[in-house]
Amino acid sequence: AQTVTQSQPEMSVQEAETVTLSCTYDTSESDYYLFWYKQPPSRQMILVIRQEAYKQQNATENRFSVNFQKAAKSFSLKISDSQLGDAAMYFCAYTYNNNDMRFGAGTRLTVKP
Amino acid sequence: EPEVTQTPSHQVTQMGQEVILRCVPISNHLYFYWYRQILGQKVEFLVSFYNNEISEKSEIFDDQFSVERPDGSNFTLKIRSTKLEDSAMYFCASRGVRGNNQPQHFGDGTRLSIL
Numbered sequence: 001a002q003t004v005t006q007s008q009p010e011m012s013v014q015e016a017e018t019v020t021l022s023c024t025y026d027t028s029e030s031d032y033y034l035f036w037y038k039q040p041p042s043r044q045m046i047l048v049i050r051q052e053a054y055k056q057q058n059a060t061e062n063r064f065s066v067n068f069q070k071a072a073k074s075f076s077l078k079i080s081d082s083q084l085g086d087a088a089m090y091f092c093a094y095t096y097n098n099n100d101m102r103f104g105a106g107t108r109l110t111v112k113p
Numbered sequence: 114e115p116e117v118t119q120t121p122s123h124q125v126t127q128m129g130q131e132v133i134l135r136c137v138p139i140s141n142h143l144y145f146y147w148y149r150q151i152l153g154q155k156v157e158f159l160v161s162f163y164n165n166e167i168s169e170k171s172e173i174f175d176d177q178f179s180v181e182r183p184d185g186s187n188f189t190l191k192i193r194s195t196k197l198e199d200s201a202m203y204f205c206a207s208r209g210v211r212g213n214n215q216p217q218h219f220g221d222g223t224r225l226s227i228l
Contacts, residue, residue, distance in 0.1 A: 033214055045156070045204055045219035052214050091156060098144070098208065099161040099169045101217060106155060 004094050006104035013082045014112050020067075021077045021107045023092030029053075032096035034068070034075045039089040039106070048090070051075065079109075087111045117220035119205050125226045126195055134190045134223045136205030145188045146206040146217060147180065149173070156204065162188065192225075200227045 004025045013019035025034070036048040051059045051068050059066050063083075067076045079086055089108050095101040118137045126132045138145050147159040161168040162180055177193045188207075192199055202224050206217040 035216060037219075042221070043150075043202060043224075044221045045206075047216050047218070050214070050216050093156075098215070098217070099146075100158050100171070101146075101148075102158065103156040 004092055004102050004104040006090075006092055006107050008107045009105070010108045010110070012110040012112060013079070013086075015084060016081055018078060018080045019082055019109065021079075021090050021092075021109065023075045023077070023104055025073050025075065025092070025094045025102075027073065027094065027096065029096040032094060033098060034066075035093040035095075035101075036064070036066070036075075036077045037091045037093060037103075038086075039091060040087070045091075049077065082111050084111050084113060117205055117207055117218050119203075119220035119223050121223060122221065123224045123226070125228060128197055128227050129194050132192050132195055132225065134192075134203050134205075134225070136188045136190075136207075136220055137186050138188055138205070138207030139209075139218060140186070141209060142207035142218075143210050144168075144208045144217075145180075145182070146208075147190045148204040148206065148219075149201040150204065150222075151198075151201045159190070195225075195227045197227050200225060 032053045034051045038046045038048050049061045049064050063080045065078045089106045091106045092104040120135045145162040150156045158171050160170040160174045179191045181189050202222045204222045205220045208217045209215045
């Protein structure tokens with residue numbers, strides 16, 4: 001069974017600093033997709049970044065980047081120059097066929113001014 | 114930017130009643146999904162839908178749940194006889210067809226409260 005683990009229930013970062021959120025997953029598939037979603041207090045689910053497993057290059061979206069380690073089954077999210085608006089729950093998600101998406105338990109990120 | 118829209122934003126229903134949650138996916142998307150998130154817990158997959166039929170469903174999606182695409186725009190989730198434990202946030206999502214790497218776009222959710 002595919003599982004997603006986020007070992008950090010809560011993280012905090014000083015405004016303008018960098019923070020890394022961890023995610024590991026378990027799968028026997030070789031080709032799959034990984035995502036980070038952000039859920040602010042309004043409870044929307046907003047896509048932050050995605051990574052295809054067949055791509056060796058780490059995905060980057062402005063201040064957000066990932067460190068994808070396929071052999072270690074690790075997919076961490078780095079947020080640079082943290083802003084107050086980055087405060088939210090962050091969910092790591094895995095899918096191999098883009099049907100059944102599995103989410104981690106989430107990491108609550110607090111940004112301190 | 115096109116969005117997935119869900120109505121209502123909040124639904125309060127008596128236990129045992131039927132409830133229908135509505136979603137309008139992004140117009141050129143053909144894959145549709147429902148997820149739920151019990152308060153304080155992770156988001157859980159319920160069902161995926163393509164070409165007018167269910168593609169996959171989780172163990173949560175039992176006989177009290179059904180999905181339908183009644184016309185060209187709406188995608189609904191029906192819970193036949195609601196239970197207290199059905200109280201949760203329900204998210205609809207959709208994605209395009211250009212390969213499996215297309216991300217799922219989520220609606221803002223419907224908060225379902227069962228009394």
